[in-house]
Amino acid sequence: xxxxxxxxxxxxxxxxxxxxxxxxxxxxxxxxxxxxxxxxxxxxxxxxxxxxxxxxxxxxxxxxxxxxxxxxxxxxxxxxxxxxxxxxxxxxxxxxxxxxxxxxxxxxxxxxxxxxxxxxxxxxxxxxxxxxxxxxxxxxxxxxxxxxxxxxxxxxxxxxxxxxxxxxxxxxxxx
Numbered sequence: 776x777x778x779x780x781x782x783x784x785x786x787x788x789x790x791x792x793x794x795x796x797x798x799x800x801x802x803x804x805x806x807x808x809x810x811x812x813x814x815x816x817x818x819x820x821x822x823x824x825x826x827x828x829x830x831x832x833x834x835x836x837x838x839x840x841x842x843x844x845x846x847x848x849x850x851x852x853x854x855x856x857x858x859x860x861x862x863x864x865x866x867x868x869x870x871x872x873x874x875x876x877x878x879x880x881x882x883x884x885x886x887x888x889x890x891x892x893x894x895x896x897x898x899x900x901x902x903x904x905x906x907x908x909x910x911x912x913x914x915x916x917x918x919x920x921x922x923x924x925x926x927x928x929x930x931x932x933x934x935x936x937x938x939x940x941x942x943x944x945x946x947x948x949x950x
Contacts, residue, residue: 785831792824797885804890814886814894821882822875826868833867834860866940869933876925880918 800817807813837860845855887896895914902910933940 781831781835788824788827788831792828796821796882800885800889803886809890813890814883817886818879818882822879825874825878826871829867829871829874830864833864836867837863862937865937866933869929869937869940873926873929876929877922880922880925884918 796817799820803813803816803820807816841859841863842855845859850858883894884896884899887894888900891897895918899911899914902908902914
């Protein structure tokens with residue numbers, strides 16, 4: 776964790792995060808081409824920012840008492856990072872990953888709206904053009920189930936990798 780990096784790069788990340796990613800989709804097609812790579816780039820752009828922003832918050836929001844204790848015990852910067860900051864950031868990181876996965880599905884659909892001749896986004900457009908509401912709803916249900924499956928998969932990973940974060944949320948949610 777570096778204050779210098781946070782002060783120089785983080786504002787740029789926030790500015791880029793504020794840009795509407797759907798408006799970047801046509802540019803990605805122009806810059807990268809009309810293929811899978813442009814769709815992946817759009818999905819990546821949509822997913823990248825929630826993970827980075829949440830991770831930075833998690834690295835920054837460490838209890839001062841823990842940092843004082845590490846300083847008193849003369850912990851190295853590497854020890855502070857690996858034993859305090861990184862574990863503290865995991866719940867934030869997983870929250871960002873959960874949001875990012877759902878947004879990446881949306882990003883892929885937007886990319887297929889802009890430039891595709893196959894895929895679920897393309898099928899939605901075709902169904903809408905032919906006024907096939909039933910097909911549109913089925914595709915939306917498939918996308919919702921896909922997003923839910925991704926979300927639950929990350930939640931399971933979170934329970935394995937950072938069980939303390941799932942326990943805290945469970946206790947908070949029970950009140």
